[in-house]
Amino acid sequence: MSGVIGQAVSRIDGPAKVTGSAHYSGEIALPGLAYAEIVGARVASGRITSIDTAQAEDAEGVAGILTHLNMPKVNNVPLLPSLIGGPAPGETFFPMQDDVVHYAGQPVAIVVADGLEQAQHAATLVQISYAETPSITTIDQGRADAYEPEKIFGGLMPAQTRRGNVEDGFAAADLLIDAPFRFAANHHNPIEALTTTAVWDGDQLTLYDSCQGIKAVQLTVAALLGLSPSKIRVLTRYVGGAFGAKAMVWPHVTLTALAAQYVRRPVRLALPRGQMFTSCGHREEQEQHIELGATSDGKLTAIRHHKISITSPFDDWAEPAFGVASQLYACPGFEGVHRLVRGNTMTPTFTRGPGEAVGVFTLECAMDELASELGIDPIELRLRNITDVDPNTGHPWSSYGLRECFERGARRFGWAGRNPQPRSERHGNWLIGTGMATAGYPIAFFMHTQRARAHLYADGTAIVQTATQEFGTGTSTVMTQVAADGLGIGLRDVRFEFGDTDLPNAGSPVGSNGAMMVSAAVHNAATAVRDQLITLAVSDSQSPLHGADPAGVVVAGGRMTLAGDANTGETYSSLMQRHIMSDAEAIGSWDPPPLDTPHGLLTFGAQFARVAVDADLGIIRVRHMVGAFAPGRVLNPKTARSQLMGGMLWGMSQALLEGTHMDTRHGRWANASLGDYLVPVNADAPDVDVELIEVEDHVTGPLGVKGVGEIGQVGAAAAIANAVYHATGYRVRELPIAVEHLLAHLPSGPASAAAGAQPDLT
Amino acid sequence: MDGEIAALPAERGPSAQAVTLTINGEPRPLRIEPRVSLLDALREHLGLTGSKKGCDQGTCGACTVWVDGRRALACLTLAVTCEGHEVTTIEGLSAGGELHPMQAAFIDKDAFQCGYCTPGQIMSAVALLDEGHAADDGQIREWMSGNICRCAAYPNIRAAIRAVRDAAGGE
Ligand code: FES
Ligand code: FES
Numbered sequence: 061m062s063g064v065i066g067q068a069v070s071r072i073d074g075p076a077k078v079t080g081s082a083h084y085s086g087e088i089a090l091p092g093l094a095y096a097e098i099v100g101a102r103v104a105s106g107r108i109t110s111i112d113t114a115q116a117e118d119a120e121g122v123a124g125i126l127t128h129l130n131m132p133k134v135n136n137v138p139l140l141p142s143l144i145g146g147p148a149p150g151e152t153f154f155p156m157q158d159d160v161v162h163y164a165g166q167p168v169a170i171v172v173a174d175g176l177e178q179a180q181h182a183a184t185l186v187q188i189s190y191a192e193t194p195s196i197t198t199i200d201q202g203r204a205d206a207y208e209p210e211k212i213f214g215g216l217m218p219a220q221t222r223r224g225n226v227e228d229g230f231a232a233a234d235l236l237i238d239a240p241f242r243f244a245a246n247h248h249n250p251i252e253a254l255t256t257t258a259v260w261d262g263d264q265l266t267l268y269d270s271c272q273g274i275k276a277v278q279l280t281v282a283a284l285l286g287l288s289p290s291k292i293r294v295l296t297r298y299v300g301g302a303f304g305a306k307a308m309v310w311p312h313v314t315l316t317a318l319a320a321q322y323v324r325r326p327v328r329l330a331l332p333r334g335q336m337f338t339s340c341g342h343r344e345e346q347e348q349h350i351e352l353g354a355t356s357d358g359k360l361t362a363i364r365h366h367k368i369s370i371t372s373p374f375d376d377w378a379e380p381a382f383g384v385a386s387q388l389y390a391c392p393g394f395e396g397v398h399r400l401v402r403g404n405t406m407t408p409t410f411t412r413g414p415g416e417a418v419g420v421f422t423l424e425c426a427m428d429e430l431a432s433e434l435g436i437d438p439i440e441l442r443l444r445n446i447t448d449v450d451p452n453t454g455h456p457w458s459s460y461g462l463r464e465c466f467e468r469g470a471r472r473f474g475w476a477g478r479n480p481q482p483r484s485e486r487h488g489n490w491l492i493g494t495g496m497a498t499a500g501y502p503i504a505f506f507m508h509t510q511r512a513r514a515h516l517y518a519d520g521t522a523i524v525q526t527a528t529q530e531f532g533t534g535t536s537t538v539m540t541q542v543a544a545d546g547l548g549i550g551l552r553d554v555r556f557e558f559g560d561t562d563l564p565n566a567g568s569p570v571g572s573n574g575a576m577m578v579s580a581a582v583h584n585a586a587t588a589v590r591d592q593l594i595t596l597a598v599s600d601s602q603s604p605l606h607g608a609d610p611a612g613v614v615v616a617g618g619r620m621t622l623a624g625d626a627n628t629g630e631t632y633s634s635l636m637q638r639h640i641m642s643d644a645e646a647i648g649s650w651d652p653p654p655l656d657t658p659h660g661l662l663t664f665g666a667q668f669a670r671v672a673v674d675a676d677l678g679i680i681r682v683r684h685m686v687g688a689f690a691p692g693r694v695l696n697p698k699t700a701r702s703q704l705m706g707g708m709l710w711g712m713s714q715a716l717l718e719g720t721h722m723d724t725r726h727g728r729w730a731n732a733s734l735g736d737y738l739v740p741v742n743a744d745a746p747d748v749d750v751e752l753i754e755v756e757d758h759v760t761g762p763l764g765v766k767g768v769g770e771i772g773q774v775g776a777a778a779a780i781a782n783a784v785y786h787a788t789g790y791r792v793r794e795l796p797i798a799v800e801h802l803l804a805h806l807p808s809g810p811a812s813a814a815a816g817a818q819p820d821l822t
Numbered sequence: 823m824d825g826e827i828a829a830l831p832a833e834r835g836p837s838a839q840a841v842t843l844t845i846n847g848e849p850r851p852l853r854i855e856p857r858v859s860l861l862d863a864l865r866e867h868l869g870l871t872g873s874k875k876g877c878d879q880g881t882c883g884a885c886t887v888w889v890d891g892r893r894a895l896a897c898l899t900l901a902v903t904c905e906g907h908e909v910t911t912i913e914g915l916s917a918g919g920e921l922h923p924m925q926a927a928f929i930d931k932d933a934f935q936c937g938y939c940t941p942g943q944i945m946s947a948v949a950l951l952d953e954g955h956a957a958d959d960g961q962i963r964e965w966m967s968g969n970i971c972r973c974a975a976y977p978n979i980r981a982a983i984r985a986v987r988d989a990a991g992g993e
Binding site for chain 2: 070077079080086177252298300534733747
């Protein structure tokens with residue numbers, strides 16, 4: 061009501077973050093703190109034949125060492141994505157329960173010492189011998205035994221998506237596109253490593269944990285240790301980035317709790333950067349194969365989209381690749397199939413834009429190819445195929461906006477008048493190309509009841525609380541705005557309190573659902589308090605509002621007035637003081653619509669990119685990116701833009717930089733450091749323009765918020781890959797795109813004459 | 823195993839010794855082992871957690887501080903070598919509770935999201951202006967490339983640096 065929703069408010073956590081006074085999980089001062097270091101398995105498969113901790117135990121400062129020989133047994137807990145709101149272990153396997161090694165880096169010992177350096181040193185003194193067995197760590201090694209799982213994604217999604225009849229669709233097609241793609245594994249690498257501090261007080265456990273969902277941590281550790289959740293409190297305010305790495309609760313959290321119990325002191329574990337590659341999941345290595353059938357006027361008749369990827373020995377995990385890819389276009393026939401290979405890696409996990417960032421890449425590169433083959437402008441081709449209803453269900457979208465995204469994005473980018481001919485623009489030695497792609501991201505109503513508490517004092521200030529945490533999305537700022545708006549008071553009069561599992565329940569903000577679900581609960585709490593006081597005022601004979609229709613009362617600046625008559629009214633304070641009330645309070649709750657709600661549920665967008673490719677060396681520079689998105693209602697354009705921009709640059713990175721490569725001789729990641737695993741630095745990042753298109757949505761909660769966390773990434777890599785084709789005339793079908801892919805296909809390269817020919821993937 | 827070697831006492835490095843570091847203009851006496859990095863001395867021994875650990879390997883820049891006014895990676899610097907030198911951390915940047923213009927610009931331009939790389943970015947950004955490496959965006963991009971921002975706030979970081987440069991009358 062107070063108009064603060066939609067304002068570009070600067071982050072309220074800004075002063076703490078720019079002065080270094082914001083405390084992250086590893087920065088809580090605790091008396092008697094000891095430091096833990098995990099020893100990871102050196103081999104990828106086999107058994108531990110002997111483990112000798114004597115030398116390590118004798119090292120200075122060592123307080124205790126746990127291995128499978130003395131580690132307490134934990135309960136088996138099924139893998140369920142944290143968005144459900146229950147226990148959410150990242151893998152069903154829990155380490156140090158026996159002598160079997162399933163993957164390199166699997167924790168086999170945990171060393172605790174007085175000092176950090178002492179723990180690090182003692183960890184190197186633990187002597188372990190292994191009986192190594194052959195490992196499978198790539199798709200190629202396990203392809204012969206690939207299987208089709210029943211369900212993927214922690215049992216949440218079917219492994220197949222089908223509609224219509226693809227064979228009929230291909231028979232009716234005038235043109236076929238057949239494109240195989242391969243994708244390297246990716247690691248999230250938030251700059252703050254996963255860090256846990258565990259403190260026991262009798263049978264009460266307090267955890268300070270760098271996570272995406274404190275409730276998920278509480279429930280997971282409780283389930284594993286067989287403790288009541290009421291005995292566990294998780295305190296986490298600021299998290300140094302997550303991107304999916306902290307969405308599930310990984311074994312090191314519970315290991316730290318067990319280590320603290322063992323040494324009877326508070327224990328902190330901060331994963332070293334190298335262990336970040338074997339401790340918190342990854343985007344799995346995968347291949348996707350897409351076939352499109354289309355009529356000569358560009359109408360899709362069939363899509364067949366298959367994926368094969370590698371998972372752990374214990375879990376059928378695949379990022380679901382065909383959510384958005386099956387929904388963007390009104391193609392009558394669709395077939396999506398996930399296949400898996402079991403390998404010696406840990407269970408993969410959510411990585412920004414899980415599944416969709418890769419599935420949409422494949423679809424949108426194939427669409428670009430189709431546009432080239434048909435001589436139709438890429439945007440026009442999409443416009444001929446987009447649909448006002450979800451093609452899988454026939455339900456209308458809860459809100460749409462895709463046409464406006466194409467229009468506004470194209471205008472901002474300067475798409476009109478583009479010469480579709482590859483290699484048609486050259487500046488000096490740079491081949492210039494432009495590309496575009498459609499973006500989409502699902503809205504998933506898997507969460508449980510969301511709750512928040514609003515507490516208004518008689519001086520007109522408020523505290524609003526919920527058990528969420530700030531990992532850079534801007535939630536603490538945005539929820540302050542939502543609370544101020546709902547209460548009808550100023551931003552400065554609200555303190556938003558979060559980061560404590562003792563506060564009312566909020567789910568893990570994953571899958572771009574944070575702003576939607578948390579704002580719904582905060583809004584409902586704030587307006588419940590407002591409505592209590594309006595009800596009191598209109599029934600109070602001493603109030604100027606006495607007898608008024610409560611629906612006709614508005615609140616701004618802490619003052620309740622008649623709508624359209626600002627002179628008739630009074631402040632919350634005067635009402636509360638007259639009634640000798642020191643405060644008013646309400647819990648607001650929100651339940652998502654049922655999963656079978658009759659609406660198509662996606663957020664939409666359009667991506668554009670301009671690249672320059674060195675005509676001799678194949679070096680690729682992204683010059684400019686434009687994204688236009690329709691995320692429902694925008695609560696704060698400043699923070700929303702930043703999240704979308706970050707997502708788009710993740711898409712740039714997905715296209716050109718990121719790949720973790722397996723050394724199959726040892727079954728270990730070969731580039732497990734920030735020096736070898738490339739992420740963008742400032743010089744890699746082009747300027748990014750973000751267009752926000754607000755669309756009204758009456759399904760996604762009281763404020764009509766969709767989400768901005770992932771959609772920025774979806775489609776961005778495809779726009780860049782399509783631009784690389786436009787610049788060079790060559791389609792690279794492997795990510796990340798590297799100089800090596802292009803060298804033979806540049807103007808001065810040996811295959812120059814064949815530019816535009818199909819690549820040879822062998 | 824060779825019995826004689828097994829009988830040797832466990833391996834021990836040099837023990838903790840007294841050092842006085844000068845941090846943000848103040849002498850800070852402490853007892854640390856020679857192997858303690860400046861970053862761990864700040865974070866684990868002195869309670870100055872504004873400097874962040876992103877990699878402990880010199881690859882991310884989250885630990886950027888100044889030693890005698892020059893940018894240094896605190897994770898690759900042994901604390902004992904800093905005796906007699908002036909160490910400045912993010913906590914020393916804003917005098918008397920007033921934000922440094924670069925800190926204010928980072929908030930204004932939304933030059934961070936999670937904030938974990940931010941102290942290092944700001945220490946680099948302020949040094950960049952002093953070094954004369956902010957003449958144009960090309961220079962800023964190169965000379966800020968030692969500081970990784972995984973949230974990818976880079977365009978906004980450049981905007982913040984430009985704003986401070988231009989307010990100071992350019993270079
Ligand atoms: S922590 Fe020093 S460079 Fe990363
Ligand atoms: S703000 Fe998150 S890493 Fe830079």
